[in-house]
Every structure is written in C-alpha cells, then in structure tokens.
Amino acid sequence: MRSKLYVLWFLSPVWLIGCTRSELPPKAEKNTDSPQQAAVRQEFNRLKAGLAALRESKKGADIQVWDLLGPDSQAAAEKRAKAVKSAYGKLADKNKAAMEKKIGLSAKELADMNGKTFVKSQIFQRKYDKVPDSEVSKITVKGNTATLVFIDPGKNTVTVGLVCPEPSSQPQVDRWKFNLEMPADEE
Numbered sequence: 001m002r003s004k005l006y007v008l009w010f011l012s013p014v015w016l017i018g019c020t021r022s023e024l025p026p027k028a029e030k031n032t033d034s035p036q037q038a039a040v041r042q043e044f045n046r047l048k049a050g051l052a053a054l055r056e057s058k059k060g061a062d063i064q065v066w067d068l069l070g071p072d073s074q075a076a077a078e079k080r081a082k083a084v085k086s087a088y089g090k091l092a093d094k095n096k097a098a099m100e101k102k103i104g105l106s107a108k109e110l111a112d113m114n115g116k117t118f119v120k121s122q123i124f125q126r127k128y129d130k131v132p133d134s135e136v137s138k139i140t141v142k143g144n145t146a147t148l149v150f151i152d153p154g155k156n157t158v159t160v161g162l163v164c165p166e167p168s169s170q171p172q173v174d175r176w177k178f179n180l181e182m183p184a185d186e187e
C-alpha cells in the first residue's frame with residue numbers, strides 16, 4: 001500500500017504538468033496615444049469616413065466633413081465657393097452644363113453655392129480623394145494645436161494641422177478641427 005502511495009505522489013505532479021497550458025496568453029497591445037492624440041486619431045477616422053461618404057455621394061456627407069473643418073478652412077471654402085459661383089453666373093447658358101459636369105454639382109447647387117456645397121464638389125474631392133484609404137503615421141499635440149502625419153495609398157506623406165478652438169483639459173473628440181487647404185479649381 002505504501003508503494004502505491006509513493007507512485008501516486010510521484011505521478012501527481014507529472015499529471016498536473018501535463019494538463020497545464022504551455023503557451024502564455026497573448027499580451028494586450030499597448031496604446032501609446034495620449035488622450036489628446038487618441039481624440040485627434042478619432043477625428044481623423046471621422047474625416048476619413050466623411051470623405052468616403054462624399055465619394056459615394058451619400059446624403060449629409062458634406063455637412064459631416066464641413067463640421068470637421070476649422071474656422072480658417074471654412075472661411076477659405078466660403079471664399080472658393082463665392083469664386084466658383086461667380087464664374088458659373090458669368091458663363092453663357094450653353095457652357096454651364098460643362099461646368100456642372102466638371103464640378104459634379106447641379107445647376108441649383110452651383111447657383112446657390114456656399115462653403116458646404118464647395119466641400120461636396122469634385123474640386124474638393126479630387127484634392128482629398130486618397131484620405132479615406134490613408135493611415136496615420138504620427139500625431140503631435142501641443143496645447144490647442146496638433147499635427148497629424150498620414151501616409152496615403154501612393155506612399156506619399158501628408159501633414160495636416162488641427163486646431164482645438166475651445167481649449168479644454170478634456171480631450172473631447174468634437175473639439176479638434178482640421179486646417180485643410182482649399183484647392184483651386186484647376187487641381
């Protein structure tokens with residue numbers, strides 16, 4: 001009987017070793033973004049989604065993108081819209097259809113063009129058509145400004161500035177606005 005107990009005592013650790021997992025569980029990925037960087041990244045993802053929706057001509061996508069633009073970008077879009085509207089108004093009726101097709105807007109949209117409508121135009125979309133397929137490379141936040149560097153599908157590095165018009169200690173998502181350059185109609 002004693003020999004049986006020794007055998008059981010000896011085999012029990014062997015049995016336990018054989019039944020335990022030899023692999024360690026995978027480690028969770030470390031998120032190295034600060035709360036402000038995470039908010040900027042989230043806003044970039046919203047911009048990508050908005051521009052993708054514009055590409056697909058989804059209703060309301062222009063407003064979504066417009067709301068992500070900073071005050072300087074919105075002012076520049078209004079200025080460009082005014083110039084396009086003026087050029088459209090000066091065209092002879094026979095040439096208006098060609099401009100409508102080139103810009104991708106209806107006659108009514110061109111006649112009533114504003115900054116939000118400009119964002120919806122092919123002029124704007126051609127400039128930012130690669131953003132939805134881009135990946136963030138680096139985010140730097142300094143106070144109420146940020147710089148986001150992303151790599152587009154053509155492996156080009158693009159740097160975009162952001163501003164937080166309402167500085168706060170809270171890194172809220174809706175506070176960050178993009179300073180996007182407004183394209184000329186030749187682009």
